Amino acid sequence: MKTVIFVLWTxxxxxxxxxxxxxxxxxxxxxxxxxxxxxxxxxxxxxRAAIQNLVGQVYNAQTIEALTQDIQVELPEYVAGSSTQxxxxxxxxxxxxxxxxxxxxxxxxxxxxxRYLVDAxxxxxxxxxxxxxxxxxxxKMVGANVDSAQLSKLGERLRRENSSSGLYVDWKLQRSSEPxxxxxxxxxxKAKDTLNFNVLRGTYHSRxxxxxxxxxxxxxxxxxxxxxxxxxxxxxEFIERYAGYRAGYTLxxxxxxxxxxxxSSFRAQWxxxxxxxxxxxxxSPGLYRLRDTLSGQLNxxxxxxxxxxxxxxxxxxxxxxxMQSPTMGFQKSNVVRGSLDASHIVRTDRDSHDLKGSYExxxxxxxxxxxxxxxxxxxxxxxxxxxQSHLIQFNFQAGRISGNAPMNERFSIGNSRTxxxxxxxxxxxxxGDRMLYGSANYGYKVITGFYDFGSVWNASxxxxxxxxxxFRLGKTRCRNGLALLPHPECFSVTVGFPxxxxxxxxxxxxxxxx
Amino acid sequence: MSNVSRSCILIALIxxxxxxxxxxxxxxxxxGQHLRVVIERSRFLSGDALRKLHDGVPVxxxxxxxAHTSRLGSTLAKSEYRFIISxxxxxxxxxxxxxxxxxxxxxxxTATTAEATFIEAMELPVTSIxxxxxxxxxxxxAEEATETNAPGMxxxxxxxxxxxxxxxxxxxxxxxAGPLRVSDLPRVAPPRGKSP
Numbered sequence: 001m002k003t004v005i006f007v008l009w010t011x012x013x014x015x016x017x018x019x020x021x022x023x024x025x026x027x028x029x030x031x032x033x034x035x036x037x038x039x040x041x042x043x044x045x046x047x048r049a050a051i052q053n054l055v056g057q058v059y060n061a062q063t064i065e066a067l068t069q070d071i072q073v074e075l076p077e078y079v080a081g082s083s084t085q086x087x088x089x090x091x092x093x094x095x096x097x098x099x100x101x102x103x104x105x106x107x108x109x110x111x112x113x114x115r116y117l118v119d120a121x122x123x124x125x126x127x128x129x130x131x132x133x134x135x136x137x138x139x140k141m142v143g144a145n146v147d148s149a150q151l152s153k154l155g156e157r158l159r160r161e162n163s164s165s166g167l168y169v170d171w172k173l174q175r176s177s178e179p180x181x182x183x184x185x186x187x188x189x190k191a192k193d194t195l196n197f198n199v200l201r202g203t204y205h206s207r208x209x210x211x212x213x214x215x216x217x218x219x220x221x222x223x224x225x226x227x228x229x230x231x232x233x234x235x236x237e238f239i240e241r242y243a244g245y246r247a248g249y250t251l252x253x254x255x256x257x258x259x260x261x262x263x264s265s266f267r268a269q270w271x272x273x274x275x276x277x278x279x280x281x282x283x284s285p286g287l288y289r290l291r292d293t294l295s296g297q298l299n300x301x302x303x304x305x306x307x308x309x310x311x312x313x314x315x316x317x318x319x320x321x322x323m324q325s326p327t328m329g330f331q332k333s334n335v336v337r338g339s340l341d342a343s344h345i346v347r348t349d350r351d352s353h354d355l356k357g358s359y360e361x362x363x364x365x366x367x368x369x370x371x372x373x374x375x376x377x378x379x380x381x382x383x384x385x386x387x388q389s390h391l392i393q394f395n396f397q398a399g400r401i402s403g404n405a406p407m408n409e410r411f412s413i414g415n416s417r418t419x420x421x422x423x424x425x426x427x428x429x430x431x432g433d434r435m436l437y438g439s440a441n442y443g444y445k446v447i448t449g450f451y452d453f454g455s456v457w458n459a460s461x462x463x464x465x466x467x468x469x470x471f472r473l474g475k476t477r478c479r480n481g482l483a484l485l486p487h488p489e490c491f492s493v494t495v496g497f498p499x500x501x502x503x504x505x506x507x508x509x510x511x512x513x514x
Numbered sequence: 515m516s517n518v519s520r521s522c523i524l525i526a527l528i529x530x531x532x533x534x535x536x537x538x539x540x541x542x543x544x545x546g547q548h549l550r551v552v553i554e555r556s557r558f559l560s561g562d563a564l565r566k567l568h569d570g571v572p573v574x575x576x577x578x579x580x581a582h583t584s585r586l587g588s589t590l591a592k593s594e595y596r597f598i599i600s601x602x603x604x605x606x607x608x609x610x611x612x613x614x615x616x617x618x619x620x621x622x623x624t625a626t627t628a629e630a631t632f633i634e635a636m637e638l639p640v641t642s643i644x645x646x647x648x649x650x651x652x653x654x655x656a657e658e659a660t661e662t663n664a665p666g667m668x669x670x671x672x673x674x675x676x677x678x679x680x681x682x683x684x685x686x687x688x689x690x691a692g693p694l695r696v697s698d699l700p701r702v703a704p705p706r707g708k709s710p
Contacts, residue, residue, distance in 0.1 A: 069605065072622040079621070109619055111572040111600040112609040148572055173570025173603055180604060182570065389589070445588050 166223020421496025649692030
């Protein structure tokens with residue numbers, strides 16, 4: 001039950017009061033003791049008696065300090081301090097015990113040490129470079145009460161100003177030589193290099209087989225960047241099944257600006273449906289056996305406010321395709337790609353809204369010596385709302401290609417994530433240059449029902465919209481972390497049924513690690 | 515070093531880990547229409563979080579209490595609690611400030627009484643659990659309190675959510691108990707004048 005009485009003494013006032021009243025000289029006799037801030041009837045009879053017993057005794061700071069601590073033990077929502085005032089006679093003093101309620105002061109709620117004053121700012125560990133502006137901000141804290149939020153903000157600014165050195169900056173408090181005064185110590189230390197491995201993250205689709213990452217390795221060398229190596233065998237994203245590796249290095253971390261360079265080499269395999277469609281289609285872009293890619297990518301991330309994150313990248317890709325149709329030989333698919341994305345998250349005690357949107361545009365032109373001349377646009381919007389055990393989710397994506405794009409740029413739906421229940425090789429075995437897709441999901445605890453609809457078609461054809469429905473068993477969010485194997489919570493089973501699919505059979509999808 | 519010595523060290527290490535795992539035991543009792551937890555030898559204030567606290571830095575403790583149909587079964591009931599803990603570097607006492615749900619701030623606590631304050635605050639509605647067997651799970655994690663005054667989440671946290679690259683490895687743990695049945699749990703009568 002909440003206490004009705006509110007005493008609006010702040011800790012800083014309490015401290016200032018103590019400062020104005022230095023300790024009296026020795027052998028002073030206590031003339032009177034007053035308690036301020038609470039009705040003394042709230043204290044136990046024993047404690048009241050002990051306080052009043054001070055009257056007539058020689059002043060002793062330790063005894064009074066012990067009594068203020070006893071008050072705090074009896075009234076845990078309060079802080080207590082003492083002050084001395086001159087008595088009516090020269091060798092007499094008056095003691096005032098001040099009691100303040102913690103719950104009325106946000107700073108004290110968050111850190112009990114907010115009632116103490118900062119004497120000095122010190123630095124330990126690795127030497128820091130500090131701008132004049134930041135130094136002025138740091139000096140402003142001297143003489144003020146401890147402010148944890150401000151200390152953390154300035155610590156983050158110190159880290160950012162020294163980001164090229166890859167430092168972590170933590171703060172801590174140390175007792176000063178004066179009672180109830182503290183020193184703030186900023187401790188800078190070099191971040192540790194990390195090495196992480198993971199295996200088997202992906203999906204098993206009853207009609208398309210396994211798709212995902214076989215093995216992954218990340219070595220982060222602070223502060224320079226991250227070396228990565230991944231092996232894939234997947235038929236999920238593209239029409240082709242691709243198997244091979246990707247190695248890369250990223251300079252910088254993913255807060256702010258970073259640059260990544262990657263090389264990948266994948267062997268492509270095609271389903272019979274695709275091989276047959278390629279033989280019959282006059283406008284097929286052709287199939288390849290090998291796809292080697294060298295890319296450079298500039299990434300940018302910026303938190304617009306506490307809930308909104310913006311991101312963008314610009315990438316240059318040099319693809320070499322070893323073609324198997326329509327003729328044998330090598331072709332280049334060099335692409336310039338750019339993307340913008342935004343995320344807005346609002347989370348409260350009861351519910352959360354997540355809204356994400358992205359646009360990616362890419363082009364293959366003769367200017368960068370590409371044999372495939374095309375322009376590609378793709379947009380995505382995802383919204384989810386969750387409240388307690390309920391989840392509502394909507395996803396929408398649309399895409400358009402003009403020109404002659406290679407197979408790995410063409411759109412396809414009907415896999416483990418889109419139009420679940422349909423098999424992409426039966427819908428459009430060569431993919432399409434137009435795509436529209438939407439999905440609505442309702443989840444309760446570990447079961448989620450979904451309704452998917454979408455179409456992939458070529459500009460020269462009319463589109464056919466297909467629908468599917470089904471359910472997924474598994475957690476909507478799981479803690480995969482940096483573990484070697486997927487967390488048991490991150491396994492899921494999905495069953496999708498094509499609607500008006502004729503002889504189309506349902507698909508079973510086992511999710512591992514997402 | 516002989517094989518015997520190596521074996522002894524290995525056994526001691528395993529025993530130490532086992533002892534640590536079983537040092538904290540989770541149990542439950544009913545208090546009117548609420549299920550409350552009972553934890554013997556709780557040690558939430560420990561490790562890196564305790565070191566931070568001793569340095570005067572506030573730490574947020576997040577507790578998730580849930581009841582499940584079986585050990586890996588679906589959730590019957592769950593609740594989440596957040597506390598900001600700080601440690602008075604002069605008085606060497608803890609303060610517990612419940613922020614979700616907001617509650618009464620209690621200060622001048624020893625480590626044991628601070629931990630008892632967390633435990634006392636946690637509860638689940640008995641009606642959601644029902645009369646069948648269930649498993650009880652308590653997950654907790656501690657992280658440095660940053661910008662706790664403002665609602666929502668911090669920019670750093672937002673970036674980490676999207677990038678999945680947390681630099682701070684929080685102190686965390688999980689305790690489980692079961693199978694349990696509400697009717698078998700010890701009951702505590704509600705205080706006089708307090709409706710169940």
